[in-house]
Amino acid sequence: MLLKNRLFTPGPTPLLPAAQNAMAAFAAHHRTADFKALFTRVLTDMKDFIGTSNDVLVIASSGTGAMEGSVANLTSPGDRVLVLTAGKFGERWRDLAKAYGCQVDLVEKPYGETFSLDEVKAKLTPETKAVYVQATESSTGTRHDVQGIAKLVRANGDDTLFIVDAITGLGTTHIDVDGWGIDVIIGGSQKALMIPPGLAYCAISERAWKRMDSTKNPRYYFDFRKERKSNAKGETAFTPATSLWAALGAALDFVRQMGGGDLGAGRKALVDNAELAAEMTRAGVAALGMKLFTSSPGAALTPVVSPAGLDSGKIVKEFRESFSAVVANGQGDMKGKLFRIAHIGYYDFLDTIGILAALEHVLATVTDKPVEYGTAVRAAQEVFARSRTRELAGVSGGKN
Ligand SMILES: *Cc1c(COP(=O)(O)O)cnc(C)c1O
Numbered sequence: 521m522l523l524k525n526r527l528f529t530p531g532p533t534p535l536l537p538a539a540q541n542a543m544a545a546f547a548a549h550h551r552t553a554d555f556k557a558l559f560t561r562v563l564t565d566m567k568d569f570i571g572t573s574n575d576v577l578v579i580a581s582s583g584t585g586a587m588e589g590s591v592a593n594l595t596s597p598g599d600r601v602l603v604l605t606a607g608k609f610g611e612r613w614r615d616l617a618k619a620y621g622c623q624v625d626l627v628e629k630p631y632g633e634t635f636s637l638d639e640v641k642a643k644l645t646p647e648t649k650a651v652y653v654q655a656t657e658s659s660t661g662t663r664h665d666v667q668g669i670a671k672l673v674r675a676n677g678d679d680t681l682f683i684v685d686a687i688t689g690l691g692t693t694h695i696d697v698d699g700w701g702i703d704v705i706i707g708g709s710q711k712a713l714m715i716p717p718g719l720a721y722c723a724i725s726e727r728a729w730k731r732m733d734s735t736k737n738p739r740y741y742f743d744f745r746k747e748r749k750s751n752a753k754g755e756t757a758f759t760p761a762t763s764l765w766a767a768l769g770a771a772l773d774f775v776r777q778m779g780g781g782d783l784g785a786g787r788k789a790l791v792d793n794a795e796l797a798a799e800m801t802r803a804g805v806a807a808l809g810m811k812l813f814t815s816s817p818g819a820a821l822t823p824v825v826s827p828a829g830l831d832s833g834k835i836v837k838e839f840r841e842s843f844s845a846v847v848a849n850g851q852g853d854m855k856g857k858l859f860r861i862a863h864i865g866y867y868d869f870l871d872t873i874g875i876l877a878a879l880e881h882v883l884a885t886v887t888d889k890p891v892e893y894g895t896a897v898r899a900a901q902e903v904f905a906r907s908r909t910r911e912l913a914g915v916s917g918g919k920n
Contacts, residue, residue, distance in 0.1 A: 526871070533862065571695065574723040589722070593743070594681055598623060602640075604635050608852055626643075634664050644680070648680050650682075658821060681725075681728050683705075687707055689818070692790075692794040692863075706721070794864060804876040804900040824858060838886050842882065
């Protein structure tokens with residue numbers, strides 16, 4: 521059959537056509553009234569997308585740039601910080617904090633697990649200057665309890681900042697940034713925002729802005745205060761990725777339409793969409809007798825353990841060769857052991873059903889176990905039908 525290239529990876533994710541068109545059409549210089557208008561509108565909309573009243577920065581870099589900035593701006597050499605890590609991205613926090621000379625306390629769990637709140641509480645001290653965590657650990661598909669951890673950090677006092685890498689969490693997870701007291705929340709353009717890689721964004725609390733006045737670590741390109749000062753004049757400190765800003769404007773309009781004209785409602789609808797796709801995918805995978813890699817799956821992606829004795833690379837390769845569907849292998853030590861199906865952003869019913877139908881064929885091809893066609897699809901259909909019944913009865917959680 522003809523093949524369409526489709527991404528089922530936890531970033532980059534499928535692109536929104538309206539955003540691609542907006543990018544291609546945009547040619548304004550960044551120091552013009554046209555760009556300024558776009559810039560100001562997007563920064564305001566980003567607050568609604570994130571769900572915060574804190575100032576938001578959008579920077580030309582991959583997501584890791586905002587992670588690095590959240591260490592460089594908020595710490596001084598020798599500062600005691602707590603990193604919660606259970607995967608490749610948690611390790612990135614650890615390595616960044618070490619690179620900036622912090623004294624790093626760790627709550628470390630095996631890949632696929634999450635932290636107990638008691639362990640986190642035990643590692644918090646009056647000297648802890650900052651706590652770093654992921655909302656969703658994309659390398660394992662695990663959702664961490666951001667709300668529970670936020671409560672502990674806030675109880676530790678105003679001297680402890682709470683920084684959340686929600687690069688795959690934003691747009692797939694309900695997060696009350698201001699209500700829970702998150703000081704910095706970080707996202708990336710190539711995830712739920714449905715546009716290409718190249719922009720990192722973050723929302724920063726007043727408590728965190730104030731910290732930057734006394735911290736001593738070096739910073740230049742990722743100097744958040746410099747960027748904020750320029751933003752107040754409707755400008756960026758350096759040349760912005762103008763075409764990506766145009767794409768972002770179109771993507772935010774799309775999310776607003778999902779919410780019937782209300783961007784906050786659109787964000788919730790986008791999260792509910794990911795939740796439903798994830799629930800359908802989990803049901804399909806379970807019906808095929810396969811196991812999840814995590815006991816705490818998020819809605820961003822579904823991590824599936826490869827059947828015993830089978831390198832997951834074979835599954836990934838078969839998806840690509842037979843269906844031109846790109847799913848992700850495990851990373852690092854997890855390579856060969858699992859594969860990851862993402863449902864982040866521009867991702868719908870037919871994508872969800874399609875990848876499960878393809879999975880049935882992939883398994884039939886790469887294993888000698890018989891596969892009854894329709895098993896995964898049927899389970900997902902039933903989840904979808906139940907959610908529709910709820911929605912038609914007006915009891916959907918998705919609309920408020
Ligand atoms: C994608 C991702 C990142 C960012 O990686 P970049 O390649 O720098 O964009 C960071 N953390 C998580 C949890 C991610 O999923």
